[in-house]
Each structure stands twice: as structure tokens, then as C-alpha cells.
Amino acid sequence: MPQITFLWLSLTYNPRRIGLILRLTSNGGSVSDPLFGAMRQSVIDGAPDKAAELAQQALDSGVDPLEAVNHGFAAGITFAGDQFGCGQMFLPDLLASAEAMQAAMKILEPEMLKRGSERETLGKVVLGTARGDIHDIGKNLVATILSASGFQIFDLGTSVTPEQFVAKAREIDADIVGVSALLTTTMAGQKAVIEALDRNGMRPRVKAIIGGAAITQKWAAEIGADGYSRNAIDALELAKNLMGKGTAAA
Numbered sequence: 356m357p358q359i360t361f362l363w364l365s366l367t368y369n370p371r372r373i374g375l376i377l378r379l380t381s382n383g384g385s386v387s388d389p390l391f392g393a394m395r396q397s398v399i400d401g402a403p404d405k406a407a408e409l410a411q412q413a414l415d416s417g418v419d420p421l422e423a424v425n426h427g428f429a430a431g432i433t434f435a436g437d438q439f440g441c442g443q444m445f446l447p448d449l450l451a452s453a454e455a456m457q458a459a460m461k462i463l464e465p466e467m468l469k470r471g472s473e474r475e476t477l478g479k480v481v482l483g484t485a486r487g488d489i490h491d492i493g494k495n496l497v498a499t500i501l502s503a504s505g506f507q508i509f510d511l512g513t514s515v516t517p518e519q520f521v522a523k524a525r526e527i528d529a530d531i532v533g534v535s536a537l538l539t540t541t542m543a544g545q546k547a548v549i550e551a552l553d554r555n556g557m558r559p560r561v562k563a564i565i566g567g568a569a570i571t572q573k574w575a576a577e578i579g580a581d582g583y584s585r586n587a588i589d590a591l592e593l594a595k596n597l598m599g600k601g602t603a604a605a
């Protein structure tokens with residue numbers, strides 16, 4: 356009996372030990388390729404070395420790096436986030452998952468950039484995560500995709516104040532300012548950036564776009580953003596359209 360009690364406690368208090376359960380529950384989804392499944396699992400397990408190895412394996416076997424992100428690693432971090440959200444995973448585990456995701460991105464990003472290196476310059480974009488917010492995986496992905504497609508990116512990093520956005524946009528004569536926010540508490544920072552751009556008379560010439568897991572079209576409209584997108588591919592289409600170079604702008 357004591358053994359059973361110990362097992363129950365470890366299941367309850369250390370979700371990373373229930374890898375098997377996570378493995379079983381994370382095997383659903385539309386992408387059945389075992390490589391994508393392994394990528395996803397490496398992030399759920401918080402295993403940076405494994406994630407990096409799988410990213411390299413994907414490149415070596417000709418998998419599109421963006422597909423590897425979307426169907427493999429990002430699916431893993433989304434699953435980890437859901438587990439965290441419902442109390443099945445704790446912050447150290449989520450941190451380990453984020454580290455694994457970043458280890459994979461380190462391998463995949465240069466290849467994504469290389470693939471886009473021949474493109475024309477489409478415009479200058481200042482990017483950053485809103486004040487008080489340290490999430491940057493999604494913002495970095497947007498930066499990589501836009502950069503690979505010909506945009507010049509000025510990435511201010513995380514927890515960026517409205518004043519910093521305005522100063523950089525002015526300094527480089529930006530076409531677009533993009534603000535990422537992942538927390539409901541930092542979404543207000545996106546509004547503050549738009550207000551600061553307005554106050555400084557920089558719009559409508561400078562377009563303001565926003566994104567992040569909790570962002571909706573309703574929020575974008577409410578704060579007067581020029582657009583929002585739910586993922587990096589849509590962000591590219593949005594940015595191109597705002598520059599008059601997208602399919603909707605044609």
C-alpha cells in the first residue's frame with residue numbers, strides 16, 4: 356500500500372514523471388508523421404537536446420522547417436500550455452518545454468532565413484513584445500518569417516515600452532510596428548503603443564499590427580490596430596497587404 360501512495364503522490368505533484376500519460380494524450384491530431392509526433396513529444400518532455408536533434412533530422416530529410424515548427428514543435432508547446440493552464444503542468448516544466456522549443460528554433464531559423472534570402476525588400480518592421488511580457492517564441496517566429504520573405508526586421512525583444520516602439524519606429528522610418536502580447540494583463544500594452552504612435556502623429560503612415568494567443572479581431576478593432584493575425588504565415592500576408600504587395604492588395 357505505501358508504494359501505491361507514493362506513486363499517486365508523484366503522479367499528482369510531478370506531471371513530468373507521467374510522460375507516458377502525456378504521450379498517450381498527445382498522440383491525437385491530424386498530423387500522423389512519427390517525426391512530427393517525436394518533435395511534439397520532445398517539447399512536452401522539455402528535452403532541448405532531443406528537440407535540436409529532431410530539428411536537424413527534419414532538415415536533413417528535407418522537411419520544410421516551417422512545417423516542422425507548425426506540425427511538430429509548436430503543437431508541443433501548445434499542448435504544454437494547455438496542461439499548464441489546467442494545472443497539469445507546473446512553471447518549471449513549462450520553462451523546460453519552452454527551452455526545448457527554443458533549441459529547435461535555433462536550428463530551424465537559419466534555414467528559414469536562408470530560404471527567403473533572395474527576396475526583394477518589402478518594408479521595415481519594428482517588432483517587440485508588450486511591456487511586462489516576456490513571451491517571445493511567437494514574436495520571434497513572426498520575425499523569422501517576415502525576414503525570410505523580404506521584410507527588414509528591427510526586433511526590440513521583450514517587455515518593450517510604448518516609448519521604445521515609437522523611438523525605434525521614428526529612427527528607422529518604419530512602415531509597420533508589430534506588438535506581441537501573450538498575457539491578458541499585457542494586451543493593454545498593445546493599445547498603449549497604438550496611442551503613442553497616434554500621439555506622435557506617426558499614423559496612418561506607420562501601420563500597427565498585433566498578435567498573440569489571446570488576441571482577437573474584436574480586440575484589434577477596439578484598439579484601432581491596422582490588423583492582427585493568429586499565426587506567422589497570416590502575419591506575412593497581413594504585412595504584405597498593408598504594404599500593398601499582398602494577394603488582397605493586388
Ligand code: B12
Pocket residue numbers: 429432433435436437439440441446449450453487488489490491492493494496497532533534535536537538539540564565566567568569583584585586587588590
Ligand atoms: C512558452 C510559454 C511560456 C514561456 C515563455 C518562453 C518564451 N521565451 O517565450 C515561459 C515559461 C517563460 C512562460 C512564462 C509565463 N507564462 Co506563459 N506560456 C507559454 C505558452 C505555453 C506558449 C506560448 C508560445 O510560445 N506559443 C507558441 C507560439 C508559436 O505561438 P504564439 O505565441 O501564439 O505566436 C503566434 C501567434 O500568436 C502570432 N503572433 C504572436 N505574436 C505576434 C505579433 C504580431 C505583430 C503578429 C502579427 C502576430 C503574432 O504568430 C505567432 C507565430 O505563429 C502559452 C500557452 C499558449 N497556448 O499560448 C503560455 C501562456 C501564454 N503563459 C501564461 C502565463 C500565465 C505565464 C506566466 C505569467 C506564468 C507565471 N505564473 O509566471 C509567465 C509570464 C511572465 C511574464 N511576465 O511574461 C498563460 C497566460 C494566461 C493569460 N491569458 O494571461 C498562458 C496562456 C498559459 C495558460 N494556459 O495559462 N510562458
